[in-house]
Amino acid sequence: xxxxxxxxxxxxxxRYIFNAEKRxxxxxxxxxxxxxxxTIEKWVSLFHQGKISIDGQEPSGQPTRTALMxxxxxxxxxxxxxxxTIFLLSKKG
Numbered sequence: 001x002x003x004x005x006x007x008x009x010x011x012x013x014x015r016y017i018f019n020a021e022k023r024x025x026x027x028x029x030x031x032x033x034x035x036x037x038x039t040i041e042k043w044v045s046l047f048h049q050g051k052i053s054i055d056g057q058e059p060s061g062q063p064t065r066t067a068l069m070x071x072x073x074x075x076x077x078x079x080x081x082x083x084x085t086i087f088l089l090s091k092k093g
Contacts, residue, residue: 007052009033011054011055013029013035013043014043014047015054016029016032016033017029017040018054026040026041026044
């Protein structure tokens with residue numbers, strides 16, 4: 001039976017490989033985390049397919065579409081709150 005790894009562990013390994021300061025090879029990651037290279041290659045493939053996300057980032061370090069949409073929603077909400085606050089403060093004065 002194949003060993004199952006927690007999502008957090010997969011993310012940690014992928015972050016190690018795609019580290020912005022120093023990228024590591026699959027072999028380096030396999031040695032460091034004591035897992036088969038084939039397993040890492042599978043996770044990297046899933047990452048490139050968008051099936052595993054690390055901090056909402058693509059391999060290039062660019063945000064994924066979902067991460068950008070979440071950020072837009074958050075900023076729109078903050079903007080609405082600020083507009084309402086300004087409106088209410090202008091009525092007081």
